Amino acid sequence: MIEILRAGLCDMVMDFGRPGRGALGVPAGGAADRQALAAANRLVGNDEGAAGLEITLAGPRLRFPQGGVVALTGACFAARRSSGAAVAWNETLMLAAGEILALEHAVAGCRGWLAVRGGIAVPRVMGSRSTFLPSGMGGYAGRALQTGDLLRCGRAAKETHLLRATPPAETGNGLRVVAGPQINQFDDDGLKAFFGSAYRVGLASDRRGLRLSGAPVTHHETALSSQGVLPGSIQIPPDGQPIILGWDGPVTGGYPVIAGVITADMSRLAQLRPNDTIRFVTIEIEAARALAAKSWEIRELA
Amino acid sequence: MGKRTTGQLAAPASWHWIGERGLQVATGAATLARYEHLLKKKLPDIEDIIPTDNSILLILRRAAPVSPGVSAALSEPLEKEIDGARGTLHDFVVDYGGRAGPDLPALAKRARMSVAEYIDCHSAAEYSVAFLGFQPGFPYLRGLPTALHAPRRASPRQRVASGSVAIGEAYTGIYPDDGPGGWHIIGRTTAVLFDPLREAPALLMPGDRVRFVPA
Numbered sequence: 001m002i003e004i005l006r007a008g009l010c011d012m013v014m015d016f017g018r019p020g021r022g023a024l025g026v027p028a029g030g031a032a033d034r035q036a037l038a039a040a041n042r043l044v045g046n047d048e049g050a051a052g053l054e055i056t057l058a059g060p061r062l063r064f065p066q067g068g069v070v071a072l073t074g075a076c077f078a079a080r081r082s083s084g085a086a087v088a089w090n091e092t093l094m095l096a097a098g099e100i101l102a103l104e105h106a107v108a109g110c111r112g113w114l115a116v117r118g119g120i121a122v123p124r125v126m127g128s129r130s131t132f133l134p135s136g137m138g139g140y141a142g143r144a145l146q147t148g149d150l151l152r153c154g155r156a157a158k159e160t161h162l163l164r165a166t167p168p169a170e171t172g173n174g175l176r177v178v179a180g181p182q183i184n185q186f187d188d189d190g191l192k193a194f195f196g197s198a199y200r201v202g203l204a205s206d207r208r209g210l211r212l213s214g215a216p217v218t219h220h221e222t223a224l225s226s227q228g229v230l231p232g233s234i235q236i237p238p239d240g241q242p243i244i245l246g247w248d249g250p251v252t253g254g255y256p257v258i259a260g261v262i263t264a265d266m267s268r269l270a271q272l273r274p275n276d277t278i279r280f281v282t283i284e285i286e287a288a289r290a291l292a293a294k295s296w297e298i299r300e301l302a
Numbered sequence: 303m304g305k306r307t308t309g310q311l312a313a314p315a316s317w318h319w320i321g322e323r324g325l326q327v328a329t330g331a332a333t334l335a336r337y338e339h340l341l342k343k344k345l346p347d348i349e350d351i352i353p354t355d356n357s358i359l360l361i362l363r364r365a366a367p368v369s370p371g372v373s374a375a376l377s378e379p380l381e382k383e384i385d386g387a388r389g390t391l392h393d394f395v396v397d398y399g400g401r402a403g404p405d406l407p408a409l410a411k412r413a414r415m416s417v418a419e420y421i422d423c424h425s426a427a428e429y430s431v432a433f434l435g436f437q438p439g440f441p442y443l444r445g446l447p448t449a450l451h452a453p454r455r456a457s458p459r460q461r462v463a464s465g466s467v468a469i470g471e472a473y474t475g476i477y478p479d480d481g482p483g484g485w486h487i488i489g490r491t492t493a494v495l496f497d498p499l500r501e502a503p504a505l506l507m508p509g510d511r512v513r514f515v516p517a
Contacts, residue, residue, distance in 0.1 A: 004467070019350055019361070020349060020350050021350070022350040022351070022352035022359070022361070023337070023353060023433075023434065024350055024434055024438060024439060024446050024496075024503060024504040025352075025434040025435050025437055025438045025439055025496075025504065026438045026503075027435065028349075028350065028361075064396050101360045125499065126498050126503060134437065134438075134479060134481055135437070135438050135478075135479050135496065135498065136479075137498040138498075173312035178319060178321060178322060179319075180318075180319075180320055180383045181318035181319070181320050181326050225354070225355050225356055225357075226354045226433070226435060226442065227320075227326060227354055227357050227359065227360070228320075228324070228326065228353075228354055228357065228358065228359020228435075229320065229324075230320065230321060230323065230359065230361055232321050233320055233321065233324070234445060249433060250436045250437070251352050251359075251435050251436075252352065252354050252433065252435025252436060252442075253435075254471075258319055260319070260320050260321030260322075260324065261321065262321065262322060262365075263321070263323060263365045280305045285319055285322050288322045288365060289365040289366060289367075291468055292322060292364070292365035293365075302360060
């Protein structure tokens with residue numbers, strides 16, 4: 001059991017989402033960094049895809065009446081425990097009965113994941129426990145957590161060990177992309193702007209999409225019938241300001257797609273916050289495939 | 303600049319990568335038939351199949367080149383042509399105009415019709431569901447009379463009410479959820495287009511037929 005003493009900015013129950021329902025207009029959704037949630041789950045002895053919490057920019061204050069085994073991955077938040085013990089990231093944490101874990105603001109980055117032994121036991125909706133705010137489905141009552149909510153936990157798959165996780169080494173600069181299907185619809189100035197200048201992440205960004213502002217990416221052709229799109233697809237609407245589709249973004253879009261964020265950098269995308277600036281770097285698709293295979297390492301805590 | 307042909311095998315089907323997991327295949331008029339063909343194959347390396355009007359997006363489970371199985375499923379001849387309008391017929395009662403359809407007068411004017419003529423024209427046509435997208439359960443309905451085609455609004459609304467019947471380019475559609483939207487709103491229906499707790503969450507499926515009945 002977890003008691004929400006004070007809700008954060010947007011705390012949502014997330015697992016690996018509900019892939020395979022795009023034809024109904026339903027995006028896969030789920031944790032913005034699957035690997036970070038998977039690692040947190042492994043640290044507490046859960047199956048990789050158990051439901052945890054995705055916390056964004058400002059975290060919640062949580063009480064564990066019966067204690068619990070938890071782990072935090074992703075963005076580091078200013079945090080403290082009522083026991084006075086340190087709050088380490090990427091490690092198994094044992095909380096005593098009645099202990100309070102207070103997560104404040106994100107020190108760097110945007111999103112963190114909290115796994116709890118047994119996983120968060122909200123009902124599955126369309127095969128997943130992930131919250132999908134646009135339709136108000138899944139998660140805890142289809143919404144972000146509120147102060148006073150009580151989360152029940154399930155049973156863990158494996159024994160508890162004290163473990164430490166190491167994320168894959170950061171490589172490359174900027175946000176790496178592969179060329180998109182409509183790259184030929186952009187003129188030289190547009191391509192120069194997109195690949196040569198910095199873009200700022202707008203305030204209206206969320207899990208549906210990151211709205212960028214900067215040098216306009218000009219088209220010589222804007223006409224396009226709707227096409228299927230996926231998280232990381234970078235659309236250019238008529239005003240030339242790029243939109244990077246997020247995890248809860250639409251499954252179809254009518255704007256030309258200039259490029260797609262590579263799988264390995266989707267975790268970097270999850271950590272962008274409003275007012276950050278980014279640059280796009282294009283790489284070959286084979287290089288992107290090789291980078292996608294890198295994963296977290298989990299070891300016994302010495 | 304990445305070479306867009308990188309990693310593509312020679313095959314009759316034409317495709318483009320969208321990221322390293324998205325494979326966009328031009329399928330034209332055979333989209334629904336190819337979609338059903340792909341569904342039947344139950345290919346293990348495919349996570350999702352998203353049909354639209356003229357193309358299909360395959361989302362691969364892993365960032366990998368196109369497997370021989372996927373390549374074959376995309377180029378195999380189709381057993382039968384599928385008529386795009388052979389599904390269940392749904393009638394939607396629509397409250398046209400007024401607060402339910404604030405853009406109706408402007409659209410009627412654009413089409414050089416009276417509001418009554420516009421409503422007659424929109425409700426006389428039979429539509430077919432081309433595909434679902436934008437929001438869960440949002441139908442892109444094919445068959446809008448040419449006179450009613452209209453570009454999307456210059457600036458999207460922050461909030462469109464669920465059940466709103468709308469016009470966007472060559473399509474008419476219905477918003478299942480409250481949310482932002484850039485199409486012109488001409489009326490509203492009380493039908494529930496998407497309910498995740500229903501056995502079939504989306505009321506409409508590609509190929510279904512739709513008629514609008516003025517309230």
